[in-house]
Amino acid sequence: MYQFIHISSYSSQASKKSKSSACVKSTVSEADRKPSYTHHIKEVEAPVILFGCSPTAAGDLAEAWGKQNKIRKDGHVLLAGVISVNAEFEHWDDYKLTCIEWLKIKYGDRLQSVVEHTDEDHPHLHFFVIPRDGERFDGLHEGEKARNESRALKQRTTDQNTAYKAAMKIFQADFHAAVSTGYGLAKDGPKRRRLSRSAYLAEKEAVNIVSAATLDRTSLVEQGRKERTGIIEQTKREAVQYRLDNNKLADAAIKKRMDEATAKIQQDAAKVKRQAEVLGRQQGQKSFERQPWIKKIRAVIYGIVQLGNKQLERLRQQLITSRFQVDSRLAEAKREIAEMAAEIASQKKDIRHISDLYESACKLNRDLKWEAQHRSSLTFSESANVPDHFKKPR
Secondary structure, rough: OOEEEEEEEOOOOOOOOOOOOOHHHHHHHHHHOOOHHHOOOOOOOEEEEEEEEEHHHHHHHHHHHHHHHHOOOEEEEEEEEEEOOOOOOHHHHHHHHHHHHHHHHHHHHEEEEEEEEEOOOOOOEEEOOOOOOOHHHHHOHHHHHHHHHHOOOOOOHHHHHHHHHHHHHHHHHHHHHHHHHHHHHHHHOOHHOOOHHHHHHHHHHHHHHHHHHHHHHHHHHHHHHHHHHHHHHHHHHHHHHHHHHHHHHHHHHHHHHHHHHHHHHHHHHHHHHHHHHHHHHHHHHHHHHHHHHHHHHHHHHHHHHHHHHHHHHEEEEHHHHHHHHHHHHHHHHHHHHHHHHHHHHHHHHHHHHHHHHHHHHHHHHHHHHHHHHOOOOOHHHHHHHHHHHHOOOO
């Protein structure tokens, strides 16, 4: 198995001198799987964006770069590349990630988009690169740069093409050394190098040996990476905990120092206040002694008046407080009297009801006594006037 990497330059409008009609729009549309550009694919699948923006967005950025840097419509504004391997290659998922890392290192922030296609015979990547503002485009394409340098020296067309091919061989070799060698891939296929079958099989066997060794190395590297990641994460957690513990200790120490400083400030303030009071009294006494006797008398009278005003204000506050307390007690007493009045009214009602019952019982008792005393002397006619409740049932 062998690697495949190819780069091409595209302009906003296809050059009239070129036989190809490829331009920025056609290239990014095919990479984005637009309906009008996928006739060569049986079952179209949407591309998977692995890095940056979509190919269409990268094409828009390229044309915007061309306008800003005043590039002609047939001037190159977009570098597009393809990376692919054989269909039977088993490590495509790891390989494509390694390719993306290599592209990031090589092109930096010029790399705008990387997409993956798996709907053709071989899995492959499309990548799109745009120069920075103020840069020349031929700095991205090694072959074009070498050809332009040869043209500047006024060399023959054959020499210019030779310089182009030599630069592209170096490009292929760099990619093979940095990426494909680690996966046991050959730099070129058998047809390009005109190898015999025996030589190709021998190389394939060697590649398999290298690939097996690479897989072992990859597994060890992956294991080391996992262990290193675990150690890093554990160290981060310990660092976070250490920082939290230090913050707690620092907060406690700061609070202690602040409390001590506050207490000291309060003590100093109280000391200064006492000193000021003493000094004020001394200064006041000295100033009072220096005054003439008439001012001394006025000062004494003023002090007495001020003292009296303070005492009056204190009495007024006491009276207000006492009045508030009296009003509160009076309101409470009114509530108690209202409750007692309600209770007395209820008791009166009960007493009135009991009194009515008692009078009814006394009246009934008198009637029964009178009937017992005059039962024998009552005549039939008189008994007719006797109340019904005294008549015997027949």
